[in-house]
Structures are given as structure tokens and as C-alpha cells.
Amino acid sequence: MSTTKTRRLDLRLTDKQDTLIRRAAEQEGRSVSEFTLSTVTMEAQRRLADQRVFILSEEDHARFEEILQTPLKDDPKLRKLLNRPSPFGTHIDLDDPRTPER
Structure with missing residues (x-):
């Protein structure tokens, strides 16, 4: 994976957001x-790690199956x-009123 930065991402923001x-x-x-890129990258990784459906290439799927086996x-x-x-x-009693709602 190349570490050379060749892409730009332009954002529009309010004065308040800019100051923050x-x-x-x-x-x-x-x-x-640096701050914006690291924060956005970390959030993107967190969100993608939480996904339930993964799309893999045939090669990646074969490797995944190999690992599972x-x-x-x-x-x-x-x-x-x-x-x-x-x-x-x-035990978690879902009928117990003390059980936090989801």
C-alpha cells in the first residue's frame, strides 16, 4: 500500500466548526x-469494523475460508x-424492569 499522499479532500464548514x-x-x-485525517480515518475504520456484511473478492474469500478451516x-x-x-x-432477565433498554 502506497503511503504517498496524492488525493485531496475539500470540506465546507462553519466558523464554529473550524474553530473547534x-x-x-x-x-x-x-x-x-493531521488531526482531521487521523480522526476521520479512525471513525471510518470503526464504522467499517461494525458492518455485518462483507464483500470479498474471490481471492480474499478463498483466504478467509482457509483461515476458518x-x-x-x-x-x-x-x-x-x-x-x-x-x-x-x-443470566439477563429481559422482563426485569431494571434491565436497560436497547
Whole structure:
């Protein structure tokens, strides 16, 4: 993947938005471009990681299937983690009025 920046992204914003972004970038000691690009990239990655449907090329799909079919290696730390009691308990009563709504 090339790291040379060849693309531009132009945005229109209000004075208030401009001030807010500039102050946040200054607080982090970064340029407005660095701050904006890293923030937008992180949000894009977060949103894409949450998607439920993935479109893969045939090559990527074959690799994905290969990974799924590969037997798991024994990992004592993972086994210990999965065998410990849940910090959330073992039962959620959806009829309990104390259960937060989703």
C-alpha cells in the first residue's frame, strides 16, 4: 500500500466548526490536516469494523475460508479467559424492569 499522499479532500464548514477543529488539533500538537485525517480515518475504520456484511473478492474469500478451516492452536491464556466467570453474570432477565433498554 502506497503511503504517498496524492488525493485531496475539500470540506465546507462553519466558523464554529473550524474553530473547534483547530483548537482540538492545537491541543494535541498536530496540524489541522493531521488531526482531521487521523480522526476521520479512525471513525471510518470503526464504522467499517461494525458492518455485518462483507464483500470479498474471490481471492480474499478463498483466504478467509482457509483461515476458518484452519484448526485452532491451543492457547492456555485464551482457554483461561474463556473459562472464567462472566463479570456480567450468567443470566439477563429481559422482563426485569431494571434491565436497560436497547
